[in-house]
Amino acid sequence: MPRTLLCTRCYKELFTSDISPNSPSRDLLHSSRTPSESDIPQIKQNLAESLAGLVKCDAQIEELMGIIAELQQKRADLKKYVDGHHSLLSSMRKFPSEILGEIFGFCCSEYGLSVKREKSLEPFQVNAPALVLSQICSRWRDVMISSPSLW
Numbered sequence: 001m002p003r004t005l006l007c008t009r010c011y012k013e014l015f016t017s018d019i020s021p022n023s024p025s026r027d028l029l030h031s032s033r034t035p036s037e038s039d040i041p042q043i044k045q046n047l048a049e050s051l052a053g054l055v056k057c058d059a060q061i062e063e064l065m066g067i068i069a070e071l072q073q074k075r076a077d078l079k080k081y082v083d084g085h086h087s088l089l090s091s092m093r094k095f096p097s098e099i100l101g102e103i104f105g106f107c108c109s110e111y112g113l114s115v116k117r118e119k120s121l122e123p124f125q126v127n128a129p130a131l132v133l134s135q136i137c138s139r140w141r142d143v144m145i146s147s148p149s150l151w
Contacts, residue, residue: 101150
């Protein structure tokens with residue numbers, strides 16, 4: 001017989017079903033015997049209760065999946081907020097733009113722009129540190145653009 005439990009956190013009713021391991025229909029399922037006329041009403045009643053239980057379980061699962069999806073979205077929003085604000089504390093923000101420009105200059109002059117292909121059928125490999133550095137963040141792009149010697 002189904003029973004109702006309360007969630008310990010929100011006190012919402014949660015449907016549960018007690019499926020008796022010793023039900024008469026269970027014995028019939030594992031035998032080749034045909035149910036008797038007296039067994040059929042009980043089997044139909046058990047089946048109807050179980051089908052109603054399935055509908056309730058499906059409804060609860062759908063509701064909980066909606067709650068999970070909402071929580072996942074809230075988590076993603078919070079993570080984006082935390083990551084964005086965490087970057088405000090980065091020590092790289094304290095570097096003067098002139099120093100960054102000098103560091104970028106060493107990086108770009110040492111490696112420059114190179115294009116190579118290992119074998120004739122392979123695609124070209126482009127090594128462009130100035131391009132890579134300019135795609136890190138808007139500040140680094142501004143430093144790259146303001147230093148014509150880097151490009």
